[in-house]
Amino acid sequence: MSPMKLPVGFQASGLSSGIKESGKSDLGVIYSPYPLYWAFTSTENTLKAPCVSRNRSRFISLQSVQAVLVNSGNANCANGEQGIWDNEDMAGYAANVLSLKRVQDVLTASTGVVGKKMPIDKVKASLNKLARQMTEDSTSFSEAILTTDSQAKQVALTLDSGARIVGIAKGSGMIHPNMATMLAFVMTDAALPQETLREIWPKVVNNSFNQVTVDGDTSPNDMAILLSSHQVRANPTDFTNALLEVCAKLAQKIARDGEGATKLLTVKVTGARNELEAKNAARAVVRSPLVKAAVHGNDPNWGRILVAVGNSGAVSDMANLTIKLQSYVVYQGQSLTFDEVAVSGAMKAASEVVVEIELAAGSATATAWGCDLTAEYVRVNADYTT
């Protein structure tokens, strides 16, 4: 992992606290001496881990924060009252070590095993070291938040004004005994009002992280946090575009790194009646196990794509639809003759399979990202490892 310098006003670190039996890095912190403006989105699952519920309450208060403590290896979810207290303790210990006045200045995030008590003593024992090791480089933090990800995921971008955005995420691969989680932390020094950030963030998340599907399950720990130290001037439009670019790239990294995945599947829908239908159609295709399996087999199976679009409800007349696979037209209103061997070859040769669907019903567009479905996915997730 190459180093990546954080935006002005941020420090971070990560280390192994012993939560993971493997001894891999599992505890990370983001800190700023400035009161950070922030925006937040989280899982739609009605079951929510204590860290998600706590951050949501913090979010409503409109108050700034100064740190985020993240652990991997234990989701601290479905642990009853004990889980709520352990989560609160994590924030409290971190506030203490970082000399913050209020426990509320610390957000928390946990990912990993569900239903296992958080080893809070291990976290506590490691916090001093974690704080001492903080630097202006994001690498050790990006490694501390991983679970089944095969690699850390970081994207950085600099605006013309000099303001920077650094995004760090972990993916939604799944492993015994539980679901994993999508976590994203995006830091910026762009000086924009908190209300602007909070207006932009859900839109950007909807067009990036929320358009990723690995297996259709949503974890009770999913969250995406935008943090700003507001130290460098920035134009709101430039910032929004750059933020979307960072998050879309992170989303693609997550999709490509889905468990057992060998290919990125990108689905671009155009000509929808409205944005919601465009999004639903794109997501329906990347989510379909049949489409995902066909992508794995380099099978230009437009029938499955058509059916998935039909299931999304975004189109009522298949006579207007056009489907392209790796730029080849494979369906236009009805089946047509195309060079199946050539299309299959183009799918096989690429590490990204691109499906383009023109609905010809309006002008709304959306893109979604996923991955192929492989026997390896089944093996990883069927494995019983007591």
Next chain:
Amino acid sequence: MSPMKLPVGFQASGLSSGIKESGKSDLGVIYSPYPLYWAFTSTENTLKAPCVSRNRSRFISLQSVQAVLVNSGNANCANGEQGIWDNEDMAGYAANVLSLKRVQDVLTASTGVVGKKMPIDKVKASLNKLARQMTEDSTSFSEAILTTDSQAKQVALTLDSGARIVGIAKGSGMIHPNMATMLAFVMTDAALPQETLREIWPKVVNNSFNQVTVDGDTSPNDMAILLSSHQVRANPTDFTNALLEVCAKLAQKIARDGEGATKLLTVKVTGARNELEAKNAARAVVRSPLVKAAVHGNDPNWGRILVAVGNSGAVSDMANLTIKLQSYVVYQGQSLTFDEVAVSGAMKAASEVVVEIELAAGSATATAWGCDLTAEYVRVNADYTT
């Protein structure tokens, strides 16, 4: 396949017409000399094959029918105008051969490859023989409607009054180059008014066929038809119960025969606030790839079940939930200690894994059926076979 006698007033047959290159049986007919009362449900996919659209129009007319012509091997879907004419021709030829006065007396159903022209001449050339071979046994018909099913699916039941119900279905396994289809034809001689049948049928379908998930995709050709020759007296309540039993058994056969499946997964939800939420919760669990993979690995992974229920929106507080796996309590409000090896062993030993979920939020219940997710599913569906 053991013979199964049809209800009074029904004849059926099936043969190989050459639609399938394998030479397997691919054309079947159900016929009655009586005007049949009927009820009908079909796919929610907004893309609909011509056979589905035509039957829907017929259904609205309230008129009786006398025959159903079914082919497998070609879905006659996404074939544009040509597909609509070919479907109409199939009905017309069948009406002619069966000496029916009206083309409208024939319903049609097609399942198989999408986007390939129906070989209508082969169908036409086989219809005389098909009509000549009609008998009061359902076996040859039940074999003619199969695609990737590993075996024919028939269930029969006799009411106390002597009225009979015979149900025949094909499953929702999927294969290159396309999706397959759930088809169900249930025949009865119970003498009940058509309006009663039409009131009962969607409820029964909602509690049986619509609670089956193999991979979450819905075919544009799915349909379920109830046909009655109204020749034998029957009590409406007895009939409804028996009909549900027949359809639930067919649904289980379909789930158990999902592609690559090695186990039936049965999910029973109790204590839901309402029936819709109960159904959604049960379906969310049988649909989750993570749960399905865990079932394949005999992994008592209650965390994935919990998350799937959470995704369904049927519960807002995980503190009230109880989850049983093969009758063992594995979650009750929070994680608890249970004998993982014993539960895993109980899963491994059985051909059916039963998940029971008590939501403790109301009194509504629902059951859904699915199957495990196996590497074989991926292999079958990734295979490119030009």
